Amino acid sequence: MNLEEFALKLEEKSRLKRVKKPISKKLQCSAIMHELDGNAVFFEEIKESDFRVFGNPFSSKELIGEYLGLSPEKLVSTMINALENPTEPLLAEKAQCQEVVEEKVDLDKLPILQYTQIDGGNYITSGVFIARDQEYGLNMAFHRCMQLDKTHFSVRVLERHTMEFMKRNGGELDVAVCVGCPPNVLLAAATSPTLGESELNIANSIEPFEVVKAKTVDVLVPSMAEFVLEGTLSMNSLEKEGPFLDLTGTFDFVREQPVLTVKKITHRKNAIWHALLPGGKEHRILMGMPREPTIFREASKEAKVLDVNITPGGCSWLHAVIKIDKKSNEEPKKVIEAAFKGHSSLKHAFVVDKDINILDPNDIEWAMSTRFQADKDLYTYPGKKGSSLDPSAKQPEKLTCKAGFDLTIPASADKKKFERVKYPKIELKKFLE
Ligand SMILES: Cc1cc2nc3c(=O)[nH]c(=O)nc-3n(C[C@H](O)[C@H](O)[C@H](O)COP(=O)(O)O)c2cc1C
Structure with a gap:
């Protein structure tokens, strides 16, 4: 199920809010997402872009469970099983994420949102980075990206595996940034297995999916992603990143961070951009779960x-x-x-x-x-x-x-002293007509 199909499924169950009026990617989408936090919200028309935006699609355990066909109570055991028994995804020849290969990279054409007044710029918040190391194989992780111009971002990279891969490759790393991924991929990207254990395999154990070779970099990407931005992440050229609202709802300060140069963009026809509200419920759930x-x-x-x-x-x-x-x-x-x-x-x-x-x-x-x-x-x-x-x-x-x-x-205590006294059960309907 891609994001389009998921939106329709939610709509059938009256669980989708649709915004039909044209809306700006600067501060307006985020304000509505914040008001409706915990609910999926679909923006039909973005003033600055031809693409539509899906906000908060996985902002509750119920929404994640709805996509995966699992009750929220089953999610922890599903994750435990996936961490313990990772399996490789199938390699596909063709994929929806490559239906359109853009001739020219122009990040201004994408609905990259500005979330709050104090943000250092427009930000990708749902981007899953996939990179390869000769020895350790593929790694998947989230990194927020602040747009610098039509082809560059500064990228927040903590001292984890993406950083390790970059250092091991002379400070430059080919990456694919996937936007609009299904929740098995998102949840797996937020795990921290030991170096060498690919999060793609964890995602496949949560729910099987297909991958395809990226067009210009030597990594595999989820076929179902809506957009893939291919390029090179470099710690040899640093730029300011931030300030930006972080998980706690407080501001993260400005740092010098690695620069991503985007060289190729592929996407699904009529692709949908996944906007993830920083500090919102989706951010929290994906971090915590x-x-x-x-x-x-x-x-x-x-x-x-x-x-x-x-x-x-x-x-x-x-x-x-x-x-x-x-x-x-x-x-x-x-x-x-x-x-x-x-x-x-x-x-x-x-x-x-x-x-x-x-x-x-x-x-x-x-x-x-x-x-x-x-x-x-x-x-x-x-x-x-x-x-x-x-x-x-x-x-x-x-x-x-x-x-x-x-x-x-x-x-050793007398349990009765501590346990809640139960009231008798009664069939309310019989008495309240
Ligand atoms: C929504 C979301 C946003 C995140 N943003 C960042 C980020 O900007 N930079 C970063 O280094 N880690 C970020 N993380 C955390 C990493 O994805 C997480 O630490 C991941 O487990 C690291 O992967 P690794 O163990 O493969 O290095 C984010 C996580 C989530 C769920």
Whole structure:
């Protein structure tokens, strides 16, 4: 299913908002996306471009589940399975992402949005970079791109695999930037497997898909992408990138970053541009969801873990709630420490019992108010490496105080004192006519 078909599917279920009036890529699309955050919104006519824009298409677990044909509760186990059993995608001869090969590169023709007044420029936010290293093979990762002119971007590249590949290749790396990818590709691109494990294979295990050879660079790209921008990323020429609104909703500052020179653009006929709202729900879900399975895996070494939720209130990055079937008082602390191993940027970990709804912040707070004593159940870990995204951490060293909260009932306690009393069930309809 491409983005066009997904939009139609959502429309049939009355889950798509359509904006038919002409709208500007500068600040207008983003304002509407922000108002409708959590809902898919389709912009039929962009004033500055012939292409249409799809905003927030995967901005809830329900929307991702809708595309993949999975209930939201099944997503963590699907991700765990994909991380443990990656499989290679099929190689296709022809693909929709290459239906049109543009004669000339002109980035001004694309609906690259400006999201907020303070942004350093127009930004690609949903771009998945695919690059190859002779030894390690293919790597896939998100990197936001700030448009500099008709053929160049400055690109935010953290010290991860894309940067490593660039350094190993003399500072210059051929890349394909894919926009309008299906959610299996997006979720896989946000995982951080060890060097040499291709995220393309993780995506294929979430849902099988086809790849095709890019036209001018030696990488494979998802056939179903809407656009592919091929070119060279270079750390030998740096340009200013930022400021830009980041995951926490606060501003990321200006840095000197590698420059991407775009040499070829291919796309589907009538292609749709995927706009991802920085700091919005889609950004948060794609960041957080791939860490739930890694926390689950580590914590399961210490206790019977039933579920993990990286909460939106914690920017879908800094807070995790782990539901366990507790057997001993030693387990919560071990689970907290395992969670920090499973997601190194995690700042606060909350461990709850199996009767707590970890998708409901009120229920988690209820557990804290009725089962937690700060002098016994709080574990603090000062001076640890946390997240570059936390404005309260000591930056750029990322130094923070991590903390774990044991919100579980003490193993030896009289459980009845802590458990919610249940009201009788009744068939309301019979009484409210
Ligand atoms: C929506 C989204 C945007 C992201 N933007 C960036 C970015 O601009 N720069 C960056 O280096 N990482 C960014 N990331 C994080 C990387 O994609 C992530 O760290 C990835 O796991 C790194 O891949 P690697 O382990 O293959 O290096 C973003 C992640 C998401 C989900």
